[in-house]
Amino acid sequence: MNKKSILLISSLIIILLAVVLMNRMKQNPDEITIGILQFASFPALDEARIGFMEQTKKELGNNIKFIEQNAQGSVVQAQAIASSFKANQNIKAFYAIATPSVMALKAEIKDRPIIFAAVTDPVGLNLNSPETNITGATDMADIAEQIEILRSLLPNINKIAILYNPAESNSTIQVKKMKEELFKYNIKALDVGANSQADVAAAVQNATQNAQAVLVPTDNTISSAFPIVRQIADKAKIPLITTGTNEKDPPLMQFGVDYTQSGIQAANLLRSILLEGKKPAELEFISPSSKIYINSLELKKYNVILPENIKNSVTLL
Structure with a gap:
């Protein structure tokens, strides 16, 4: 085999690999990507995340893709994650777990829905304005x-x-x-x-x-x-x-509150937004039972x- 043949075959292989890679990178048009920002790792917040993810899969099927990020208890890190989420236009909605997470996302995301859990006082944080893109489940105990x-x-x-x-x-x-x-x-x-x-x-x-x-x-x-x-x-x-x-x-x-149930209720709010066309401002905050x-x-x-x-x-x- 001469050099020209080898170069031709090599070029074809490279082109073929590039096509395969591009196809893999191309997002499924039916895929729904959800960005999850969890503020820290401990049982309550983990349960809120797991409950949300499991219920979302049940409600929206197998075309769900989650991008999970944990701020490890750092407000600065939460803000950085929110900024990176904003830049990713493939993300259709966001799930904020805990107050610093929803505040970080609120500062960055204006054009896509944000659903929260484990937020104690959403009204005091002005998350319920008439034009809000935010709703969710509170964890204010009695x-x-x-x-x-x-x-x-x-x-x-x-x-x-x-x-x-x-x-x-x-x-x-x-x-x-x-x-x-x-x-x-x-x-x-x-x-x-x-x-x-x-x-x-x-x-x-x-x-x-x-x-x-x-x-x-x-x-x-x-x-x-x-x-x-x-x-x-x-x-x-x-x-x-x-x-x-x-x-x-x-x-x-x-x-x-039951944080697993809180996550499930947040997932139900997401379903109302994505499948029923509801706006976050139309959906009242949910208070799970204590x-x-x-x-x-x-x-x-x-x-x-x-x-x-x-x-x-x-x-x-």
């Missing part, structure tokens, strides 16, 4: 009920530390309501702030040394470092009451007897 059950469970408590990140708007909203409800029962609330995961250990030490129990709102910083919180609280023999951490090794009491879990092993550890008046309101683990 704080009054939470404190009422806390009081029944620990009737002798008179001072509780509230552990949270003061920079998270979703947390400060809950803390304000928690204080109002605790005041009704003459329980003193001690503010203990942790501005980053690096601050959590010292904050928990402060909380356990100066209060009879530790209360945690729905807070991304604290939830991301929850194993540390649990370890220090256990060592100090101080009970933990959390809002929506969904931990596999639960504290004395967990109170919050659940209350009591750890029976923790009851024994702290010599707490489950009161009769709350037995029907909680689930024993």
Whole structure:
């Protein structure tokens, strides 16, 4: 075989490979790409993502493609991801998990729908304007009920530390309501702030040394470092009451929404937008039902007897 033949065959092979590659890169016209921006990794947010993805596949079939990005608890990283999502015109809709994620996407995306979950106060964040491209499922728990059950469970408590990140708007909203409800029962609330995961250990030490129990709102910083919180609280023999951490090794009491269900409801909103032609502004925010879990092993550890008046309101683990 002469050189010209070899060059011709080589050229044909290169052209053929290029055609195959281009065909692979060409997007299926029926494919629906969804960009997912999850702020951090911990059970509640993971459940919101899994519930959404599974339900979306059921609703929209096998032509769904997900682009998953995790900001690892960094607001700056969330903003960078949102910017990259904006540049990708193949993405038809976005799923934001947690308040920093939806705020990052809100700042960048104006022309495509954004559906959220695990956002505590969407109204306070002005996500419900008449021309909004955003809707979703909130995770605001019934704080009054939470404190009422806390009081029944620990009737002798008179001072509780509230552990949270003061920079998270979703947390400060809950803390304000928690204080109002605790005041009704003459329980003193001690503010203990942790501005980053690096601050959590010292904050928990402060909380356990100066209060009879530790209360945690729905807070991304604290939830991301929850194993540390649990370890220090256990060592100090101080009970933990959390809002929506969904931990596999639960504290004395967990109170919050069902995050898997929240993700499913967010997927149903997406279906209404993509298949029924609804606009996000036409779809009201969804508030998933709350659940209350009591750890029976923790009851024994702290010599707490489950009161009769709350037995029907909680689930024993």
